[in-house]
Amino acid sequence: MKIRTLEYFVREVFLSLKRNNWMSVASVGTVAVSLFIFGMFLMLVLNMNKMAESLESQVQINVYLEEGTTSSEIRSLEAELNDMQGVEKVTFVSKDEAMERFKERLGDQSSILDALDDTNPLPDGFEVMITQPELVETAAKNIEQHKHVESAKYGQDVMEHLFDITRLIRFFGLVLMLFLAGATLFIISNTIRLTVFARRKEIAIMKYVGATDWFIRWPFMMEGMVLGLFGGILANIILRFGYSALVSEIYSALAFFPLIPEQPFLNYISIVVVFGGMAIGAMGSTISLKRFLEV
Amino acid sequence: MAEEKITIALRGIKKLYRIGDQEVAALGGIDLDIKNGEFTALMGPSGSGKSTLMNILGCLDRPSEGSYRLDGREVANLSDDELARTRNQQIGFVFQNFNLLSRISAVDNVALPLVYAGVKAAERKRRAMEVLEMVGLADRANHQPNELSGGQRQRVAIARALVNNPEIIMADEPTGNLDTKSTAEILDVFTRLHEMGRTVILVTHEPEVAMRANRQLLVRDGLITRDEGRGVVLDVV
Structure with a gap:
């Protein structure tokens, strides 16, 4: 032009x-x-x-321990988990804490827990934060191989x-x-x-x-x-x-x-x-x- | 002389419109040769197809069928831009309602085709003044169209049609909105253009206007029904 x-x-x-x-x-x-x-x-x-x-990137694995795991065993497991590749943070959640959280989540309906008669069926556990979402699946599998670990679950449903x-x-x-x-x-x-x-x-x-x-x-x-x-x-x-x-x-x-x-x-x-x-x-x-x- | 060169050659020109399911032929197959320098009047009652024919001759519209050769070039083969250039360079239009831009002066109106031709501003002004002088309106160059009389406006429009020095002038009822005196003046201008060797095509329904031409064509129902020389009075109705 x-x-x-x-x-x-x-x-x-x-x-x-x-x-x-x-x-x-x-x-x-x-x-x-x-x-x-x-x-x-x-x-x-x-x-x-x-x-x-x-x-998506803040992915957490919940690790549940076998009944009767001693506190020294817990400490050494915590150290092992911390050394794993791709692990950002490991937080111990005692069975009492887990119960508290559970009660909180139930809120008004927490009275149904009265049926348990003060026994606590929840296990001790860890919350393991993983750095990258792609690593979660393998990390969970590896954690399950460890002694005293009952199971390691990650929020597959939540993520979906x-x-x-x-x-x-x-x-x-x-x-x-x-x-x-x-x-x-x-x-x-x-x-x-x-x-x-x-x-x-x-x-x-x-x-x-x-x-x-x-x-x-x-x-x-x-x-x-x-x-x-x-x-x-x-x-x-x-x-x-x-x-x-x-x-x-x-x-x-x-x-x-x-x-x-x-x-x-x-x-x-x-x-x-x-x-x-x-x-x-x-x-x-x-x-x-x-x-x-x-x- | 150049008189023998055929400028416009129509063969079997048809223009069809669809109205509902029906196909209506505004032009039903027109054959026409117009020689270079001829002064032709195109007559016909309203609805006869003379305006449609004019639009096709002026490259404003394309025929549905048939061949139109303008200076030997088949118009159907031209692109929209080439048609625009043809209208700009080869044809000058004059209309019944003048069709001037009301917001610009007479000289700018005359210079308008030069804008589209890509001519420089100073040169545009010079050439526009030249043609305004030709139609006797140099002293009105800086007036707006609404400050001019009907006859003066039409002369501005004629000057605009001439500014690119086209070989063909097409005028559609150019005296339709003018009084007798202005009509005579405008027709004198067309006669002079004819004498200068331009091809002039004049659409009109007034026999006395048509009498100015050397050749009179009568269009009726989309066909040319009569083709006469000067001196014959063709009654449109």
Whole structure:
């Protein structure tokens, strides 16, 4: 494209935006809102993913000991477990502690334990944290080989549930984001449709005197892109401030909550929101122009 | 002389539209040769197909069937961009309702086709002024269309049609919105263009306008039913 032509296009775009000033403001506003919601869900989905990942990676094996294992045997077993490859942390859970936890989990229904008459059928045990989820299965098998170990269980079911939940969130997040992208497309194409409609006679004249379809299309596409750009920038500013505020709020309350750190995360979000807005703007105007290019 | 060169050659041109289950032929198979430099009037009642024929001649629309050779080139084989270039370079259009852009001055309106031809701004201005002078409106160059009379607007439109120096001028009822005096002025401009050697095609339903041409064609029900020289009064109704 020649510089001269580009100049002409840019002038056309800003003339048109000025001419439809309130329409332009309204559509920038609606585009900003819908890109904001889009960005919010994008952030939510990415954080969910990250959370699921960090949960997936905190994998724990529950080790149950044989009845009558002495405390010195327990200590030496603890040392052996600590030496194992891929083990991050070993915590001893005595049978009394296990009973306490069990009672806690039963809550209101803990009275059913009265039937046990103060005997405690739970064994002593360890909670073994493994560094990488892939190592869990072999680690559990190895632990079971040790003397005094009755069984070593890891939360296979829990992990599978977790995978299901992550998948679900990813899926719904994707559906929702597609929906919002569609809504943004609709808003922009409607705005452009109005400007195109207001200028349909002009478009016809341009065609009569020999403008190519692309020559007519470009200014409208650029107008859509500018609307998307401004909307995207607006949404992006709110998203950045919002996320920063949320991160500092959550860190002061829940220090170990695994949120994605602001940088460079926010930059990626900005790129997606702003360029996404522009792309959708260009697409929106192409859609609304199609009909009017046929004289 | 160049008079013998055939600029427009139509063979079996049909334009079909579907309305519901029915196929309607707006043009039912037109054969027509128009020589270079001819001044032709295209007459016919509304609904006769003369506007459809005009759109096809002007490369604004493509025929459903048949061959249209413009300067020996088959129009059906041209891409949309090539059609646009043809409209820009080879054909100048004049319309009944002038079709000027209301937000720009007369000279900018005239220069519009040059924008699409990729001509530099200074050169655009120069050439636009030149043709405005030709139609006698150089003193009105910086007026907006709504500051001009009907006849002046039509002369601006003619100047725009001429600015790329096209060989063919197509005018669709160019005097339809004008009073008698302006009509005479505009027709004088077309006559002068013809004398300068341009091919002029004029769509009209007024016999007195058509009388200005050397050749009169009558379109009826999508076919050319009469093809006469000057002097014959063709009654449209």
